[in-house]
Amino acid sequence: MVLSNQEIKDRLERVLLSVEKPGRYVGGEYNQVVKPWDSVQTRMALLFPDIYDIGFPNLGLAILYEALNNRADTLAERAFCPWIDMEATMRQNGIPLYSLESKHALAEFDILGITLPYETLYTNALNALDLAGIPLHTADRDETHPLVIAGGQSCYNPEPMAPFIDAFVIGEGEEIIHEIIAAHQAWKASGASRQALLVQLASIWGVYIPSFYQPQYYADGTIQAIQPIHAAAPKRIRKRIVAKLPKPPTRLLVPSINIVHNRISVEIMRGCTRGCRFCHAGMVNRPVRERPVEEIVNAIEKAAEQTGFEEIALLSLSSSDYTKISELVSQVSQRFNQRHLKTSLPSLRIESFSIDLMEMLKDSRAGGFTLAPEAASDHMRSIINKPIASQQLLDTVRSIYSRGWTTIKLYFMIGHPSETLEDLQAIADLCKAVINEGRKAIGRRSKLNVGVSTFVPKPHTPFQWVATDRPAQIQEKQALLRRELREPGIKYNWTDPNATLFESWLSRGDRRTAEVIELAWRAGARFDAWDEHFNFTTWQAAFAQAGLDPDFYSHRQRGLDEIFPWDHIDPGVRKSFIKQDYQWSLEGKTRADCREQCYSCGILPVFANLRSENPGESWRCPEVSAPASDPAMQENQS
Amino acid sequence: MIRVRFTYAKTEDLRYTSNLDVHRVWERALRRAKLPLAYSQGFNPQPRINQACPLPLGITSSCEILEAWFEEDLPLDQISCALTPSLPSGFKLLDISPIDMQAARVQTLVLSSSYRAQLLDTVNTEDLRHSIQLLLEAETLPMNRRGKHYDLRPLIENLSLETDENGKAQIRMRLSAREGATGRPEEVLKALGLDPSLARQERVELQLKEE
Numbered sequence: 001m002v003l004s005n006q007e008i009k010d011r012l013e014r015v016l017l018s019v020e021k022p023g024r025y026v027g028g029e030y031n032q033v034v035k036p037w038d039s040v041q042t043r044m045a046l047l048f049p050d051i052y053d054i055g056f057p058n059l060g061l062a063i064l065y066e067a068l069n070n071r072a073d074t075l076a077e078r079a080f081c082p083w084i085d086m087e088a089t090m091r092q093n094g095i096p097l098y099s100l101e102s103k104h105a106l107a108e109f110d111i112l113g114i115t116l117p118y119e120t121l122y123t124n125a126l127n128a129l130d131l132a133g134i135p136l137h138t139a140d141r142d143e144t145h146p147l148v149i150a151g152g153q154s155c156y157n158p159e160p161m162a163p164f165i166d167a168f169v170i171g172e173g174e175e176i177i178h179e180i181i182a183a184h185q186a187w188k189a190s191g192a193s194r195q196a197l198l199v200q201l202a203s204i205w206g207v208y209i210p211s212f213y214q215p216q217y218y219a220d221g222t223i224q225a226i227q228p229i230h231a232a233a234p235k236r237i238r239k240r241i242v243a244k245l246p247k248p249p250t251r252l253l254v255p256s257i258n259i260v261h262n263r264i265s266v267e268i269m270r271g272c273t274r275g276c277r278f279c280h281a282g283m284v285n286r287p288v289r290e291r292p293v294e295e296i297v298n299a300i301e302k303a304a305e306q307t308g309f310e311e312i313a314l315l316s317l318s319s320s321d322y323t324k325i326s327e328l329v330s331q332v333s334q335r336f337n338q339r340h341l342k343t344s345l346p347s348l349r350i351e352s353f354s355i356d357l358m359e360m361l362k363d364s365r366a367g368g369f370t371l372a373p374e375a376a377s378d379h380m381r382s383i384i385n386k387p388i389a390s391q392q393l394l395d396t397v398r399s400i401y402s403r404g405w406t407t408i409k410l411y412f413m414i415g416h417p418s419e420t421l422e423d424l425q426a427i428a429d430l431c432k433a434v435i436n437e438g439r440k441a442i443g444r445r446s447k448l449n450v451g452v453s454t455f456v457p458k459p460h461t462p463f464q465w466v467a468t469d470r471p472a473q474i475q476e477k478q479a480l481l482r483r484e485l486r487e488p489g490i491k492y493n494w495t496d497p498n499a500t501l502f503e504s505w506l507s508r509g510d511r512r513t514a515e516v517i518e519l520a521w522r523a524g525a526r527f528d529a530w531d532e533h534f535n536f537t538t539w540q541a542a543f544a545q546a547g548l549d550p551d552f553y554s555h556r557q558r559g560l561d562e563i564f565p566w567d568h569i570d571p572g573v574r575k576s577f578i579k580q581d582y583q584w585s586l587e588g589k590t591r592a593d594c595r596e597q598c599y600s601c602g603i604l605p606v607f608a609n610l611r612s613e614n615p616g617e618s619w620r621c622p623e624v625s626a627p628a629s630d631p632a633m634q635e636n637q638s
Numbered sequence: 639m640i641r642v643r644f645t646y647a648k649t650e651d652l653r654y655t656s657n658l659d660v661h662r663v664w665e666r667a668l669r670r671a672k673l674p675l676a677y678s679q680g681f682n683p684q685p686r687i688n689q690a691c692p693l694p695l696g697i698t699s700s701c702e703i704l705e706a707w708f709e710e711d712l713p714l715d716q717i718s719c720a721l722t723p724s725l726p727s728g729f730k731l732l733d734i735s736p737i738d739m740q741a742a743r744v745q746t747l748v749l750s751s752s753y754r755a756q757l758l759d760t761v762n763t764e765d766l767r768h769s770i771q772l773l774l775e776a777e778t779l780p781m782n783r784r785g786k787h788y789d790l791r792p793l794i795e796n797l798s799l800e801t802d803e804n805g806k807a808q809i810r811m812r813l814s815a816r817e818g819a820t821g822r823p824e825e826v827l828k829a830l831g832l833d834p835s836l837a838r839q840e841r842v843e844l845q846l847k848e849e
Contacts, residue, residue, distance in 0.1 A: 014758060016654060017696040017835035023659070028651030030666070030726040256655040256663055256726060308666030308724070340677065340685075363682075 002133065003096060005037075005103040011095050012103070019086045023257035024052035027078070027100030030254040031306065033065070034101045035075040041188070042074040042181050045099050045109040045146070049116070049124035050529070052080040056253070057261040059315065060115055060152065064173060066249040074181055077101035077109075081124045082131070084527070090131060097131040106132035109146045110184060113177075114165070116152040119506035120529035122161060123521040125150070129164065136518065138166045138211055143194050147184060156239075156284050157459040157566040160509035160517060162210035167201050170208050170569055171239030172270075174246050179204045202232040206240025208569065209233060215511050215565065221552055223510065223563040238570040243610035244618060245270060245289050250302040254309065263311035263344070264303040268296055268328065272317035273594045273620055276374070277385045277585050278416065280458035281317055283578070284571045286603045287611075288321075288595075288620035293328045297335065304341065312336060312343040320349035321593075323617065325357065333360040347372070350388050350396050355403055368407035368449070369400045375412065377426035382588040384416055385581075390430060397434045401441035408434065408448050414477050415455040415469040415500070417585070424477050427452070428484030435489045449491045452481060454500040458507055459566045460573065462581040465558040468504040471497040498536045502528065504554040505539070510565035513553065515546040574602035598622050639676055640708050642717060643744070645733035648699045652728025657692040663726060664704060670724035673717060676707035690744045691751060691815050691844055694822055699841035705737060705744050744846075750795055751815040752843040753823040757807050758836045766807060767799050769830045779829055783822075790829060793821030809837075815844070 003011070016022040037043070046064055048055030055061065061078065068076035077099035082090055090097070096105040106112055112134065114125050126136060134148065135141050141148070150161065151169035158168045169176055180201065187197040202209045212233035216224040228235060248266045255262065271288035272281065300312055312332065316322060332343055343361045348354035350371050358364045373393055375381045381388065397408055412427050431450050438446025454474055457463045469477075474497040485492040506513060519542035527533040543550045558564075560579065567575065577600065584591065591599060598604065598621065604611060608624045615623055648660070655663060665685050668675045677683035690703035708717070718734050725731060737744075773779065774797055779790040796812035809830070813821030823841075824834035 013838075014836060022696065023651075023654040023656075026651035026654050028726070028728055030663075030670075254666055254726075256652055256728075257659045258662070262662075305670065305672075308669035310665070310669075340683070 002105045002107050003094070005098070005105075008095060008098050008103045008105065011093050015089045015093055015095070019089055020083065021053075021257065024080070025082065025086060025100070027103075029256055031251050032101055032253055033069040033075070034077075035069070037075075037102060037104065040073055040075045041185055042111065043104075043109045044068055044074060044076045044111040044113060044181070045079050045106050046076055047079045047106070047112060047114045047125075047128055049081050049114060049121045049128050050527075051083050053257075053259040055080045055115075056255055056259045057263070057265065058115060058117070059249075059265050059267060060117075060173065062249045062252055062265075064113065064177060065253070066251060067174060067177060067246075068181075071178075071181070073185070077104070079106055079128070081128055081526075084533070087127070087131065096133050097128055107134050107146065110188070111180070112146040112148050114148065114150040116150050116154045116161065118154050118529070119160070119503055121154075122506060122517050123525045123528055125161070126164060126518060126521045127526045137163050139163070141166070141194065147194075147197065149180065153281065153284065154507070156280070156569055156571060157507065157509070158208055158210060158569065159215070159511045159565040160506050160513045162511050163514045163518075165210060166198060168208040168210065169206055169240065170237050171206050171571075172242050173240075174242050176204060176206045176240045180207070199230070199232040202230070202234070205238065208237040210511075213568065221549075222559075223565055223567075225563065226565070226568045236568050236570045238606070239284070239572055241287075241572070241607065241610070243289075243607075243614045245291050247295065248291070248299040248303075250299050250306055252303055252307050252309075254307045261311075261313070262309060263313045264300060264307060264309045265313045265315050266296055266299050266303070267291070267315045268319070269316040269322045271620075273321060274318060275385055275581070275591050275594060277383070277462040277581060278374075278413065278455055278458075279317075280461055283461050283573055285317070286571075286573060286601065287607065289618055290323060290620070292618075293324050293331060296328060297331050300332065300336065304336065304339070310341060312341055314343065314345050316347065318347045318349070319345050320347070320351075320354060320357075321595075323620075326353075329357045329360050333362065337362040346370070350393050352396055352399050355396070355399055359403065365404050365406075368409050368447075369405045370409040370411070371396070372411040373430070375416065375423065375427075376430040377423045379588070380416060380419065380423045380426070382590050383418055383585050384413075385585065385590050387590050390433075393430070394433055394437055398437045398441060401438045401446055406442060406445045406447055408438070408446075410434065410448065410450050412450065412452045413455050414452055414481075415474060417463060417466040419469075419477075421477075421480065424480050425484070428481055431485055431490060432487060435487060438489065444489065447489055447491070449493070450481075450485060451493045452478070453495045454497065456500055456504045456507055459564065460569075460571045460578065462578050462585055464508065464564065464578070465560065465562075465582055467557045468500065468554045470555055471501060474500065496531060496534075499531070499534060501550070501554055502534065502536070502539060505543075505550050506553075508553055508565070510553075512546065512548055516542045516548060519545050572601075572603045572606045577601045595620050639739065640711050641737040641739050641741070642706055642708065642714065643733075643735050643737045644704045644706065644721075644731060645735075646702050646704065646725075647730040647732055648693065648702050648728060649730065650698075650728040652726060653696055653698045655728075656695055657689060660693075661687060661689065663729070664706075667721065667724045667726065667729070668706065671717075671720040673706075673712070673720055674709040676709050688744055690846075691748045692820075693841055694824060696835070697753070697823065697839040697841055700732070701841055701844050703744060703844060703846075746817065747846045748815045748817075749845045749847055750812050751821075751841055751845070752796075752810070752812045753839055754842050755809040755811075755823060755827060755834075755837040755839045756802070757809075757832065758838065761807055761832075763799065763801065763807050766809075766830065770797055770799055770809075773797065773826075773829055781825055781829070783825065790821065790825055793819060794826060797826065812843075812845075 212230035271285040686707035827834040
């Protein structure tokens with residue numbers, strides 16, 4: 001028997017003061033929407049499977065929350081994972097995972113939507129299902145259970161979570177969510193079986209029903225084929241996109257406790273034209289679509305009025321590439337600097353113009369100046385397709401230091417394919433040259449923070465074929481940097497090689513890794529993104545128990561013609577293009593920004609209809625004249 | 639510039655918001671209300687807001703006091719009209735009054751703080767009355783809070799037991815709340831052998847020094 005929301009409230013009152021930061025578990029924030037439970041047809045719970053502090057500011061969550069609650073026939077409420085102490089307390093007191101708004105058990109909702117932005121949340125998602133009393137496997141759910149759907153960037157390879165999710169949303173959620181609600185309402189009225197609902201959902205562009213597919217494997221463990229086993233299932237699932245970005249959400253929730261980001265986030269642009277070969281976001285979020293300056297500024301104005309937040313974040317994968325960035329930043333600073341609103345502007349290009357932009361913003365010198373060269377040698381820069389001259393970097397940092405910043409943060413990545421010790425030495429040399437510039441400009445006050453992460457190959461990117469470095473290699477490289485960067489003024493940070501390995505197992509996992517995730521969770525794995533909770537041995541044991549070799553997923557160089565577990569998921573960019581880009585990287589051949597020249601990655605033919613309906617500046621792809629048909633829909637339904 | 643004192647209730651879910659966070663909740667509410675909040679001078683200007691007396695986490699209150707400075711000389715009713723819809727649902731504005739700009743900081747005026755604790759479970763009231771008696775008769779009450787030793791007894795000005803209309807036990811207490819000598823109600827409950835997390839605690843009055 002599921003507890004009523006009143007019973008949950010009563011039990012909570014008795015336990016909340018015994019846990020750390022109880023404000024995480026009560027809701028009641030300004031702008032929260034609480035609708036009468038019985039006043040709507042569809043109740044959807046939005047679960048971000050991490051703690052409140054981290055999940056709360058997620059923009060995808062804010063978008064869906066506002067869009068769903070704007071419908072008169074639907075309510076949406078939020079849920080997050082309880083921290084370790086609260087989980088124990090909930091289990092002890094028989095409190096199921098509940099929504100923050102009305103405190104209803106998640107099992108009472110019609111639909112449970114889980115955000116899966118990265119692999120480290122997989123065990124948390126299982127834990128949340130278990131705490132909610134919802135059967136873990138889609139096969140064990142019936143008409144009395146919520147429909148469990150998932151979306152987010154890591155769903156471009158949905159296979160590791162396939163047995164646990166009824167339906168995945170591949171791509172962007174703003175429009176498809178309404179189609180899913182409509183299908184659910186029609187199904188609920190019909191009284192048909194759960195299977196009938198899945199069949200309905202399978203016909204929606206962008207929905208992937210994993211139980212309608214069956215992977216077959218060769219003896220060596222690679223994929224032979226992933227076949228639809230249901231008549232309603234399309235052969236490939238093309239990602240969903242919105243042709244025009246809808247207006248940004250502005251009635252943002254305002255937390256009553258301190259969380260990771262307390263700010264108004266506005267997405268100024270989606271996608272990226274740069275084509276860095278390691279970058280998952282850059283490949284799967286094409287095409288580039290920009291919001292008009294006026295729409296962004298108006299949204300900030302409205303959100304500032306409705307939230308009272310003290311900070312603004314202009315979000316995109318590459319701020320400098322927003323066409324009217326100068327106009328945008330100057331308008332934002334003119335309107336909001338006087339009102340004590342700070343603005344953050346991430347992902348700036350390495351050039352002096354970026355300093356001009358930052359200077360327009362309030363208090364920008366307080367936080368340090370961040371740049372991400374990723375690599376330091378020309379050899380490596382052409383492999384990863386992020387060409388930038390060291391001289392230009394040095395010129396830029398010199399001006400940054402002399403124009404009032406004392407701290408510069410540089411981000412690099414190691415472990416790229418064909419990396420040599422020379423490439424690493426180049427990182428160290430470059431960092432030393434940077435701090436030298438700082439000393440020349442402002443003396444010993446100059447600081448340099450160097451963050452070095454380790455590359456993990458991601459699905460649908462030109463590096464999806466390559467092996468992740470082995471821990472010993474990573475350690476050797478990190479040791480070299482640690483040795484070389486022992487300099488006054490330089491602070492060096494690196495990633496735990498085991499964490500890299502773990503991410504690597506899951507990011508290119510297949511459906512068999514689902515069992516590993518479940519076994520690891522049963523053995524206590526959760527909060528795997530937290531150093532103090534991640535347990536490497538638990539995962540190794542889970543692989544062993546499932547009879548799988550973790551190295552097969554992380555350290556194996558794939559054959560060029562191998563079928564990948566995610567090949568039936570279509571991000572719009574063609575595999576042949578990605579393969580060519582990989583081959584170019586082996587030849588050290590770079591590809592310019594695709595706004596300068598279209599390289600036919602596949603997006604334009606696939607979404608030609610959408611492009612021709614939305615001509616002009618908002619897309620950064622070339623214009624198309626009237627296309628013959630709508631291939632986006634055609635292939636999906638074949 | 640004007641200085642204004644707000645008296646407000648802190649209820650519902652906001653009782654789980656700490657003092658530091660309450661500060662931010664107020665800051666944002668005042669900004670939503672578009673009131674011309676004054677900022678401190680200097681390199682890192684901060685909004686000029688002062689809370690009278692910290693309230694322990696989990697306790698509701700019907701008597702919180704906060705002072706704010708505004709750049710413009712606005713009528714008080716205009717301030718309260720703007721503010722009321724901008725407050726989160728756990729805050730309720732009870733009173734607003736003007737304060738002399740030169741008056742001492744409100745934190746320095748607080749003398750003591752009264753609390754009511756309603757026990758969620760039924761207890762033997764005779765036993766409880768006896769415990770209270772013993773506690774009041776004690777000369778000292780050595781306590782240890784997060785490794786710090788102190789004497790709770792001199793901080794207790796008043797302690798009594800009442801039963802409400804439903805026959806539920808209610809403990810009332812007045813504790814010292816001077817700077818550096820502040821009694822915490824949950825420490826008193828612990829000293830009585832009660833589990834503070836099983837009591838609904840409310841601050842009902844702040845006694846201020848006559849200005």
